[in-house]
Amino acid sequence: MAKSLQERIATAKSPRARVPDNETLLIEMRAEVERLTLARDAAVDQSTDFALDDDDRDQAAAKSARLDRTIKALEIEIGEVLEATDARKIDEARKAADAERSAALAERNAIAAKFADRVPALTAELIELFKLVQANEDRMRCAGVAEANAEMHARGIPAHGHIQMMRAPQFIKMNIPGFDYLELAWPINAERLHRTYA
Known part of the structure; x- marks a missing residue:
């Protein structure tokens, strides 16, 4: 079964997160913010539409408030996932650099042994x-x-x-x-x- 957005966000901030997965998730999260923003703006317009009755305007206002909270929560999560992804990139780059240094030294030692021989x-x-x-x-x-x-x-x-x-x-x-x-x-x-x- 596919994971929910909340579960994927939790995974993205964990030590086992993969950078490509996080980058895909960030694209989806930003797209979701855009979708919710359009829905919120439409609800705001309905909440002030005098042609609607009070109940409809109240429901639209409540909907716009809920959507606004969700957008703000998602934007916070985007910042945290982005921070976790950047940290992961730095960690992977450090590990790759350490591995390259080790490989370069191992190669040097092999060449040195052959040179000395x-x-x-x-x-x-x-x-x-x-x-x-x-x-x-x-x-x-x-x-x-x-x-x-x-x-x-x-x-x-x-x-x-x-x-x-x-x-x-x-x-x-x-x-x-x-x-x-x-x-x-x-x-x-x-x-x-x-x-x-x-």
């Missing part, structure tokens, strides 16, 4: 490869070979290092931070290289 090995592999490229580049230079180094050769970059009039960036010239300390893991400066092999 993979990056040291990946960077170590890159650095070893970069060392080989540099060592071979030095060897070619000493041997008088004026060719592109191994990285540039692999990437199809000519020995002069330019593509379409622009200098191509090189992997071996990028900075790789050390995972557990502030110094760069790559490039390895001479002082650190000396400490490593001393």
Whole structure:
């Protein structure tokens, strides 16, 4: 059986209220206020219609007073339902924001675990490869070979290092931070290289 308007209003102000249901109810309540207002205004007109007898005018006046009380009561209820709906929206927005923060942190933690697991090995592999490229580049230079180094050769970059009039960036010239300390893991400066092999 369908709930009465009073029951629906009580539900709308309860903690179990749903925002979409409340918004539908508010539309219906405002429509009811409009309907009752038209009926009240018609009763007011009848209460002052001299063509009607006293009993009819008295009944119309009583009806307009009842309708006016009902309208005022409904307007109070509309305010309370609106307040409850706004509070519910704020609560739902807060819960959604809390859930998003928790999800973002959980995602961060998963990525961080993967980063900690993979990056040291990946960077170590890159650095070893970069060392080989540099060592071979030095060897070619000493041997008088004026060719592109191994990285540039692999990437199809000519020995002069330019593509379409622009200098191509090189992997071996990028900075790789050390995972557990502030110094760069790559490039390895001479002082650190000396400490490593001393």
